[in-house]
Amino acid sequence: MTVPDDAWVFDTGPLRHFSAQGWLGVLRFLTKGRPVFIPDSVEREINAATNHVSATHAVLDADWIKVYRSTDPRFVQTFARYADRLVADGKNTGECGVLAMGELYGCEIVIDDLTAHSIAEEKGLRVTASVPLLCQAIRMKKLTMAMVEALADDLLEGEYHLPFGPGGFRRHVIEHGLLDYDEI
Numbered sequence: 001m002t003v004p005d006d007a008w009v010f011d012t013g014p015l016r017h018f019s020a021q022g023w024l025g026v027l028r029f030l031t032k033g034r035p036v037f038i039p040d041s042v043e044r045e046i047n048a049a050t051n052h053v054s055a056t057h058a059v060l061d062a063d064w065i066k067v068y069r070s071t072d073p074r075f076v077q078t079f080a081r082y083a084d085r086l087v088a089d090g091k092n093t094g095e096c097g098v099l100a101m102g103e104l105y106g107c108e109i110v111i112d113d114l115t116a117h118s119i120a121e122e123k124g125l126r127v128t129a130s131v132p133l134l135c136q137a138i139r140m141k142k143l144t145m146a147m148v149e150a151l152a153d154d155l156l157e158g159e160y161h162l163p164f165g166p167g168g169f170r171r172h173v174i175e176h177g178l179l180d181y182d183e184i
Helices: 012-020 024-031 040-049 054-061 073-086 093-105 114-122 130-139 145-157 169-175
Strands: 008-010 036-039 065-068 108-110
Touching: 008 012, 008 093, 012 024, 012 040, 012 054, 012 130, 036 040, 036 093, 040 054, 040 065, 040 093, 073 093, 073 114, 093 108, 093 114, 130 145, 130 169, 145 169
Parallel strands: 008 036, 008 108, 036 065
Antiparallel strands: none
């Protein structure tokens, strides 16, 4: 399977939590026109999550998300290198697949996990996270500030780890230069 360099490769966290809180359609809207992939390691993590949160099954049913499966030795070796750094108690395999795809194919990866995100930056990979993705949507006038604030609060209510607390999206993005006052 060929992965184009304009593709977005998502980690488990954003997909799991956006779907669990009923916001998966927003990600589909924001990615329209760009191919979206998940490695099979993310597929396995999402599948395991369906045992606890049935709404996450929507990710596996989404026709706009393609699952990348590979036995290519380059992918396997790259995945293993990231696994040596990240996998503990069987966790973080999704991040390893996402990082490997980003490194091998030059596509943009979406990871909210701080450690994996830092590794991506260290490797010079094209990486973003949920909050900057949402800020870009506000900047492009695809979403309103009020909608994103509600979305962020819903994600937090679902125990998603974001770098601010309930009601803190606007303040966080302004204080960290992710949005200017005239963009909100």
